Amino acid sequence: xxxxxxxxxxxxxxxxxxxxxxxxxxxxxxxxxxxxxxxxxxxxxxxxxxxxxxxxxxxxxxxxxxxxxxxxxxxxxxxxxxxxxxxxxxxxxxxxxxxxxxxxxxxxxxxxxxxxxxxxxxxxxxxxxxxxxxxxxxxxxxxxxxxxxxxxxxxxxxxxxxxxxxxxxxxxxxxxxxxxxxxxxxxxxxxxxxxxxxxxxxxxxxxxxxxxxxxxxxxxxxxxxxxxxxxxxxxxxxxxxxxxxxxxxxxxxxxxxxxxxxxxxxxxxxxxxxxxxxxxxxxxxxxxxxxxxxxxxxxxxxxxxxxxxxxxxxxxxxxxxxxxx
Amino acid sequence: xxxxxxxxxxxxxxxxxxxxxxxxxxxxxxxxxxxxxxxxxxxxxxxxxxxxxxxxxxxxxxxxxxxxxxxxxxxxxxxxxxxxxxxxxxxxxxxxxxxx
Numbered sequence: 001x002x003x004x005x006x007x008x009x010x011x012x013x014x015x016x017x018x019x020x021x022x023x024x025x026x027x028x029x030x031x032x033x034x035x036x037x038x039x040x041x042x043x044x045x046x047x048x049x050x051x052x053x054x055x056x057x058x059x060x061x062x063x064x065x066x067x068x069x070x071x072x073x074x075x076x077x078x079x080x081x082x083x084x085x086x087x088x089x090x091x092x093x094x095x096x097x098x099x100x101x102x103x104x105x106x107x108x109x110x111x112x113x114x115x116x117x118x119x120x121x122x123x124x125x126x127x128x129x130x131x132x133x134x135x136x137x138x139x140x141x142x143x144x145x146x147x148x149x150x151x152x153x154x155x156x157x158x159x160x161x162x163x164x165x166x167x168x169x170x171x172x173x174x175x176x177x178x179x180x181x182x183x184x185x186x187x188x189x190x191x192x193x194x195x196x197x198x199x200x201x202x203x204x205x206x207x208x209x210x211x212x213x214x215x216x217x218x219x220x221x222x223x224x225x226x227x228x229x230x231x232x233x234x235x236x237x238x239x240x241x242x243x244x245x246x247x248x249x250x251x252x253x254x255x256x257x258x259x260x261x262x263x264x265x266x267x268x269x270x271x272x273x274x275x276x277x278x279x280x281x282x283x284x285x286x287x288x289x290x291x292x293x294x295x296x297x298x299x300x301x302x303x304x305x306x307x308x309x310x311x312x313x314x315x316x317x318x319x320x321x322x323x324x325x
Numbered sequence: 326x327x328x329x330x331x332x333x334x335x336x337x338x339x340x341x342x343x344x345x346x347x348x349x350x351x352x353x354x355x356x357x358x359x360x361x362x363x364x365x366x367x368x369x370x371x372x373x374x375x376x377x378x379x380x381x382x383x384x385x386x387x388x389x390x391x392x393x394x395x396x397x398x399x400x401x402x403x404x405x406x407x408x409x410x411x412x413x414x415x416x417x418x419x420x421x422x423x424x425x
Contacts, residue, residue, distance in 0.1 A: 012374045016387040024383040024401035025350035030358060031405030035381040064350065067342055068329040071350035206378050232405075240406030240419075243379055 011205045018043045026071035027063040031239030033229035034144045044213035049109045056084035056120030059151040081124045085132035088114035092137045112139035118159035119149045133192045133222040140216045140223045146231040154234040158183040163298050164286045171289040189224040190260050196223040198259035203246045228255045236285020248280040253310040265317040277303045327352040359404035362422045365396050369416035376408040
């Protein structure tokens with residue numbers, strides 16, 4: 001692994017020479033953030049390695065695997081909402097056993113990756129994910145977080161940020177949108193004491209996402225990646241603004257980029273100038289009501305929550321690095 | 326595999342709905358979803374590499390040897406405009422579909 005890491009990342013080379021394992025012709029919406037991250041994560045696989053991908057129900061599953069078409073060039077298992085972790089860990093255990101029995105070639109390497117949306121990861125699939133991670137299977141779980149059940153029509157999930165307007169938390173005179181705070185899944189996964197947990201996003205030249213994916217996939221044992229994948233339909237922004245929204249998410253510290261290696265925090269991006277959260281909220285229709293007169297308290301509260309979580313992260317980074325020194 | 330369609334009788338479907346080909350979604354062209362069309366202006370292009378990884382539909386081909394992008398693959402482009410918005414050099418212009 002050390003040898004491979006020495007080679008500096010070159011975006012053009014990665015895109016041009018590594019075949020796309022997530023093909024075109026899938027039926028995700030125009031401007032969707034999920035295929036962009038999914039494709040880049042799979043590019044982190046070494047070309048000679050085969051992958052088994054399990055996908056929890058969600059946009060990515062139902063629109064990339066419509067019979068008789070598949071947008072995946074690797075083995076793909078279509079599984080139920082709560083099962084991605086269990087399915088992937090089962091496939092890994094079977095593979096390990098078959099290899100041991102000599103029924104599979106010894107010189108071939110297979111990697112196990114599960115994809116789930118925030119509904120299938122934060123909510124419905126949490127128990128099977130937690131179980132798979134605890135049992136220590138050699139697999140990577142990737143959550144592409146678009147902050148609601150977009151596939152079924154924008155219902156709130158536990159990943160939906162506070163005050164967001166969704167079809168089950170409609171903002172109006174009585175209810176200010178979603179009334180609860182967003183669950184911090186990455187921290188829950190850190191609590192499993194995994195060898196590698198990271199939070200990433202598609203931004204700039206994708207170096208952050210690519211390198212974290214490579215580390216996650218090629219770290220022995222269970223690893224977890226949480227990636228923000230904006231949804232133009234559910235968040236209510238123009239389809240072309242994907243990368244601008246991503247940039248604002250990291251520059252306002254709404255979505256901090258960090259990794260936790262064996263319990264040691266490392267924040268991989270600290271904005272030189274932390275932007276006010278309004279910048280991230282304003283372009284999105286789901287937060288429109290927060291800018292109405294008399295609702296300034298919502299923005300204030302949102303900002304406070306973001307600041308609090310960012311400070312906690314900075315503290316954790318300082319604390320865990322101090323202990324290991 | 327791709328010749329299976331809504332009129333295929335049940336007994337001719339694969340057992341368990343398994344798909345035996347790899348990446349055959351390429352046979353399904355999504356280009357006809359498009360209402361806006363990105364137009365590549367190659368003389369403005371600096372080959373900076375910002376546009377091709379952001380395409381959700383992998384519709385910006387990159388040459389393996391020169392590591393340079395080429396014209397759009399309109400078979401799959403859904404016209405979302407993400408590429409045009411990230412281009413700092415005005416090398417991608419969004420036009421209405423059908424407009425020349």
